Amino acid sequence: LTPEQAGMQDLYNFYIVGGLGKHSVNELRELLSDKNVSLNFNADFNSYGGTFSTSNDTLTTQLQLITAYMTDPGYSDSVLPLFRKNVEQGAKQRKNTIAAVKSYEVVNAIYGNDYRIGSAPTEAILQRDFTELKPILDQALQQGPLMVTVVGDVDVTEIVAEVAATLGSLPIQVAEPQHHWLTDIALQTGSEFTLYHAGNPENASVTRYFKTTDNQDLTKALQLKILGAVVQLKVQDVIREQLGAAYSPSARAFGSNSIKGDGMLLLDTLTTPDQITLVQSTYDALIAGLKTPGNITDDEVKRAIEPMLANWKTAKEQNSFWLSRLKVMHTRSDSFARFEAQPGIYAQITPEVLTRLAREYLTEKNKIEVVVLPEVATKL
Secondary structure, eight states, X not given: OOGGGTTHHHHHTTXXXXXXXXXXXXXXXXXXXXXXXOOOXXXXXXXXXXXXXXXXXXXXXXXXXXXXXXXXXXXXXXXXXXXXXXXXXXXHTTTSSHHHHIIXXXXXXXXXXXXXXXXXXXXXHHHOXXXXXXXXXXXXXXXXXXXXXXXXXXXXXXXXXXXXXXXXXXXXXXXXXXXXXXXXXXOOTTEEEEEEESSOTTOEEEEEEEEOOOSSSHHHXXXXXXXXXXXXXXXXXXXXXXXXXTOOOEXXXXXXXXXXXXXXXXXXXXXXXXXXXXXXXXXXXXXXXXXXXXXXXXXXXXXXXXXXXXXXXXXXXXXXXXXXXXXXXXXXXTHHHHHHTHHHHHHTOOHHHHHHHHHHHSXXXXXXXEEEEEXXXXXX
């Protein structure tokens, strides 16, 4: 979607309520009441689709249902008042708590109100209707590509036949998809933001972001991930020592698979309004320490890596592992090779490597500071 189409994702996430050309959504629910199928359509950052939960004996019905919604959606205007009512009710809750403000406002702030990343303004969402969504979905269906991933205890031959008879029968003729990096979305580095919530007046938070980079270079991506885990260990010890065990600071690092150069390491602490300055100065001292040789220890690196390796060893037992990798194989064919390479990369990570990364990325020019205060604080 373009920035001008803000709010269209919200309408897509609701469009199943418009039913099909021949059946309302209530009729569908009645017809399918004894079937283990789902209608979990949702718009991803760069795609339309969904993740659907079903079982072997109802897989055919599930595929038929998805195909029907792709080829004959009802786009019933009668459901738009309900859509808009839900949007308005949700808007009233956007400032209720710190968590709500972080969910709806922080991403927009740090990405310069680019609504491809963050939540669209309520006014923009309320303006959307099916006459705008229909041509977008028609174009997506005609130009594709359409990617289908099925994960579970299934017979591959049977699955191929069932997909061929449903989604595979759609007249989509497109070239093999390629992975494209977006280059026009950027973090607003060097910025400070103060946002306000309407919840508990004793609650405030300080989140400090440092821009890093994307996940193209697997070695650097995993090194940054471990640096984030080391910062987590340190910030928990330091903040709790300064402010008490009741506080639960966190830190982590992650990179983008879609936006070129996009990634971050963040520190986040829930605190009280009168402790904001103390938390910020604690962050300052911690970050300065990370850049000092000898500050990061071998034991901290080991403690940071151990849970990563534990998760790696059990990952293949989860359907989510296979789903997340298979669905990108069309454009990132090295997905499984990157997974298998992780232990070897972790084994090469040393305190010296992490100190160099801290010096490279945890700088003033890469920093974004977000403070969330209670609204009552502005009235004092």
